[in-house]
Amino acid sequence: MFLLLNAPRFIRIIIFATVQFDMTPERVAMNTLAWHVTNKLYFTNNACNFVLYCLSGSKFRRDFTKLFRDNVWRHCTRKTSETSSNL
Numbered sequence: 001m002f003l004l005l006n007a008p009r010f011i012r013i014i015i016f017a018t019v020q021f022d023m024t025p026e027r028v029a030m031n032t033l034a035w036h037v038t039n040k041l042y043f044t045n046n047a048c049n050f051v052l053y054c055l056s057g058s059k060f061r062r063d064f065t066k067l068f069r070d071n072v073w074r075h076c077t078r079k080t081s082e083t084s085s086n087l
Contacts, residue, residue: 001052005045009038 012034021027053060 001048002045005041005048009042012038 016031016034021031054064
């Protein structure tokens with residue numbers, strides 16, 4: 001997944017850094033489109049990693065749910081204690 005989503009960006013960087021193109025409006029538009037598409041793929045890799053961790057890692061899922069469960073519980077108890085102390 002990493003190679004599939006990151007390789008196009010680095011190939012684009014290498015091609016546009018090493019090859020000298022005449023900068024016609026069509027070439028500028030093609031470069032801009034390539035930049036947007038490859039950056040979207042590059043950043044999609046981060047989202048895919050999260051999904052893959054959720055699907056494959058039982059410890060990750062357990063710790064991830066515990067993170068939110070514990071924070072919500074602390075937030076609720078803190079709000080309750082602040083409300084009762086203000087009375």
